[in-house]
Amino acid sequence: MEKRVLKDANDRVDGIYKVTGKAKYFAEYELPGLTYGVLVTSTITKGKITSLDTKAAEKAPGVVSVISHLNKPSAPAYEQEGGSPFKIFYTDKIFFNGQPIAIVVANTFERATYAASLVKVTYAKEDFNTDFEKAVTDVKAKKLQGQPEYKRGVENAYKTAEVKIEAKYHLPIETHNPMELHGIIADWRPNNQVTVYAKTQGVKATQGTIANVFKIPIENIQVNSEFVGGGFGMALRTWPLEIATVMASKHIAKPVKLVITRMQMFTMVGNRPAAVQTIGLGANKDGTLTGITHRAFGETSAYENFTEGVVNMAKFMYQCDNVNTQYTVVPVDLGVPIWMRGPGEATGAFALESAIDEMAHALDMDPLEFRIKNDPEKDQQRNKPFSDKNIKEAYRVGAQKIGWNERKNKPGSLIDGQWKYGFGVSIGVFNANRGRASVKGILKADGTLVLQSATSDIGPGTGTGMTLIASKLLGIPGDKIKFELGDSSLPPAPSQGGSATLSTVGSAVNDVCVSLKSTIAELAANSNMDATSNFVDVLKKNNLPQIEVTKQSQAGKEREDYSMYSFSIHFVKVKVHSLTGVVKVDKIVSVGDSGSIVSPKTARSQMVGGAVGGVGMALHEESIIDHRYGRYINNNFADYHVPVNADIPEIEVHFINKPDPYINPMGAKGMGEIALIGFSAAVANAVFNATGKRIRTLPITPDKVL
Numbered sequence: 001m002e003k004r005v006l007k008d009a010n011d012r013v014d015g016i017y018k019v020t021g022k023a024k025y026f027a028e029y030e031l032p033g034l035t036y037g038v039l040v041t042s043t044i045t046k047g048k049i050t051s052l053d054t055k056a057a058e059k060a061p062g063v064v065s066v067i068s069h070l071n072k073p074s075a076p077a078y079e080q081e082g083g084s085p086f087k088i089f090y091t092d093k094i095f096f097n098g099q100p101i102a103i104v105v106a107n108t109f110e111r112a113t114y115a116a117s118l119v120k121v122t123y124a125k126e127d128f129n130t131d132f133e134k135a136v137t138d139v140k141a142k143k144l145q146g147q148p149e150y151k152r153g154v155e156n157a158y159k160t161a162e163v164k165i166e167a168k169y170h171l172p173i174e175t176h177n178p179m180e181l182h183g184i185i186a187d188w189r190p191n192n193q194v195t196v197y198a199k200t201q202g203v204k205a206t207q208g209t210i211a212n213v214f215k216i217p218i219e220n221i222q223v224n225s226e227f228v229g230g231g232f233g234m235a236l237r238t239w240p241l242e243i244a245t246v247m248a249s250k251h252i253a254k255p256v257k258l259v260i261t262r263m264q265m266f267t268m269v270g271n272r273p274a275a276v277q278t279i280g281l282g283a284n285k286d287g288t289l290t291g292i293t294h295r296a297f298g299e300t301s302a303y304e305n306f307t308e309g310v311v312n313m314a315k316f317m318y319q320c321d322n323v324n325t326q327y328t329v330v331p332v333d334l335g336v337p338i339w340m341r342g343p344g345e346a347t348g349a350f351a352l353e354s355a356i357d358e359m360a361h362a363l364d365m366d367p368l369e370f371r372i373k374n375d376p377e378k379d380q381q382r383n384k385p386f387s388d389k390n391i392k393e394a395y396r397v398g399a400q401k402i403g404w405n406e407r408k409n410k411p412g413s414l415i416d417g418q419w420k421y422g423f424g425v426s427i428g429v430f431n432a433n434r435g436r437a438s439v440k441g442i443l444k445a446d447g448t449l450v451l452q453s454a455t456s457d458i459g460p461g462t463g464t465g466m467t468l469i470a471s472k473l474l475g476i477p478g479d480k481i482k483f484e485l486g487d488s489s490l491p492p493a494p495s496q497g498g499s500a501t502l503s504t505v506g507s508a509v510n511d512v513c514v515s516l517k518s519t520i521a522e523l524a525a526n527s528n529m530d531a532t533s534n535f536v537d538v539l540k541k542n543n544l545p546q547i548e549v550t551k552q553s554q555a556g557k558e559r560e561d562y563s564m565y566s567f568s569i570h571f572v573k574v575k576v577h578s579l580t581g582v583v584k585v586d587k588i589v590s591v592g593d594s595g596s597i598v599s600p601k602t603a604r605s606q607m608v609g610g611a612v613g614g615v616g617m618a619l620h621e622e623s624i625i626d627h628r629y630g631r632y633i634n635n636n637f638a639d640y641h642v643p644v645n646a647d648i649p650e651i652e653v654h655f656i657n658k659p660d661p662y663i664n665p666m667g668a669k670g671m672g673e674i675a676l677i678g679f680s681a682a683v684a685n686a687v688f689n690a691t692g693k694r695i696r697t698l699p700i701t702p703d704k705v706l
């Protein structure tokens with residue numbers, strides 16, 4: 001294969017690989033003696049396994065083994081007390097419908113699939129509830145878990161305001177559904193040496209989890225995950241199905257591949273949790289916000305808690321002296337949720353940004369003007385200045401591009417035949433994270449640079465961004481730089497999540513390049529060469545085939561002095577059909593305010609992808625459960641609706657592109673999450689502007705519009 005190279009600054013290092021099928025995903029690795037696993041899953045929602053008969057399956061052609069709680073191999077962590085009660089194959093309890101309860105391993109996938117159908121299971125059933133909305137209404141008396149309540153100023157100040165609104169917003173379960181199915185290849189060899197090919201957002205995290213469950217040294221485990229076909233948060237943990245596959249490999253002493261089905265993607269690898277949120281806003285008649293109350297219930301599982309930042313944004317996004325928030329989780333008998341793009345904030349922003357629009361309407365103000373009036377000078381929650389925030393400029397740019405001046409404040413004013421037109425705006429915000437990462441750089445006398453880090457690329461273009469940082473600093477063309485990732489043996493880096501990779505790993509790339517540059521300068525000086533000499537000449541003169549350096553980088557104390565966030569403003573124009581209630585998004589303008597743009601092409605792609613995800617959240621996505629059985633109904637791509645090309649209009653992306661002076665040497669902040677956060681509210685606000693109908697339950701389907 002050709003090297004993964006960058007021929008043009010506006011290119012992607014892996015673009016050709018992905019579109020020509022050369023990129024190798026975990027399921028495509030072939031190992032000698034590879035066997036195939038298929039999961040048997042529970043058909044009840046809650047209770048206990050009373051019998052599991054594997055005899056017929058074991059006798060079926062090609063079957064190597066059937067592993068369950070009856071014969072599982074040793075996993076020392078699961079033998080101890082504590083931790084999640086769902087320790088795969090170490091419990092006979094059923095916590096949700098579709099829970100993996102056995103893995104059938106055979107010499108072909110088809111044989112394993114057939115044999116899995118022969119496993120006979122009986123259960124003792126218990127009563128269950130999978131209806132989150134019902135659980136929320138039943139919840140009052142129970143003691144709930146969540147996050148500490150937040151209060152600034154007067155509690156519920158909105159209630160005594162000159163103008164007030166109070167509204168309740170509902171979000172259903174959404175399921176990530178990246179194109180690539182989840183799974184793993186596990187190869188457990190003698191002496192407890194384990195190699196896995198995984199779909200993961202963090203090779204070091206996968207390595208650590210396997211080491212911890214099986215109590216083997218971390219050095220024994222090699223995790224490979226060079227290409228990942230989308231994650232959106234669902235690959236931020238090592239799931240029981242992966243541990244089951246490692247156990248199977250350990251049990252049979254052969255490599256085992258497991259790829260779950262699209263249907264199984266709905267039950268065993270998490271989801272965006274459903275939420276019910278109440279927002280109360282108070283304002284003076286002049287449009288000054290005087291009170292924000294945000295109370296949220298989020299879905300969690302009955303066996304393990306999941307919490308996220310649903311109410312974060314209310315605490316700092318608007319200038320307001322009286323703010324109180326509450327967030328609690330409510331268990332249902334479903335698989336545990338996980339982060340899904342813009343986790344928490346996307347849920348919270350739908351409610352808050354809809355409510356802000358409702359308040360502007362109550363005040364008879366332009367919602368953009370209302371936002372600008374209440375734009376905070378500093379972060380009132382942390383009582384710190386923002387490191388960098390250009391929201392007013394972003395509003396201005398976006399408003400001009402979408403044609404905001406065409407908008408009428410009175411809903412239902414823009415009509416063209418059977419279509420009603422409307423405009424909406426919303427803000428997205430996410431903590432501008434920066435973690436700790438190490439990068440190794442190898443500068444070679446053949447004129448090339450190799451950079452290595454155990455980071456991931458789930459799609460945003462990690463290799464491209466890192467290559468561009470190095471190319472700019474060292475003046476080496478992109479096609480002479482190779483960035484290696486997705487390999488646990490490389491210098492450690494955190495999982496790719498929370499929009500932090502460019503900031504975190506990029507900073508270490510920066511430090512490596514600065515160091516290499518000074519080494520070259522020293523070598524040049526020592527050998528009486530001109531300070532501007534090319535590194536190839538310097539290395540050759542010194543008889544050095546290459547020089548290497550490894551740097552670890554982390555955030556400095558500026559993080560204590562400044563509040564660091566990435567922002568986005570989403571402008572949406574919709575048309576709503578007056579007879580059918582169909583909503584079509586007519587135009588999208590997303591403006592990113594996330595510091596310097598390092599990689600223009602991949603940055604734009606992030607914003608485009610987020611907008612498409614936002615249209616899905618607003619108009620299409622909902623995982624529907626039949627609560628009589630606790631099973632998902634629309635667990636496939638025909639019935640779980642996501643936007644297709646015909647649903648997506650022109651998407652314009654703009655960046656403020658000013659460096660954040662404090663976050664990192666590049667001045668760049670993350671944008672994976674902000675691309676989606678707030679977007680659904682912009683659509684809902686536009687639908688209101690078009691029709692006068694306020695829809696507070698996503699997705700906005702025609703039945704709700706009419």
Ligand code: MOS
Pocket residue numbers: 201231232233234236339340341342343496497498499
């Ligand atoms: Mo993201 S939800 O942190 O993958």
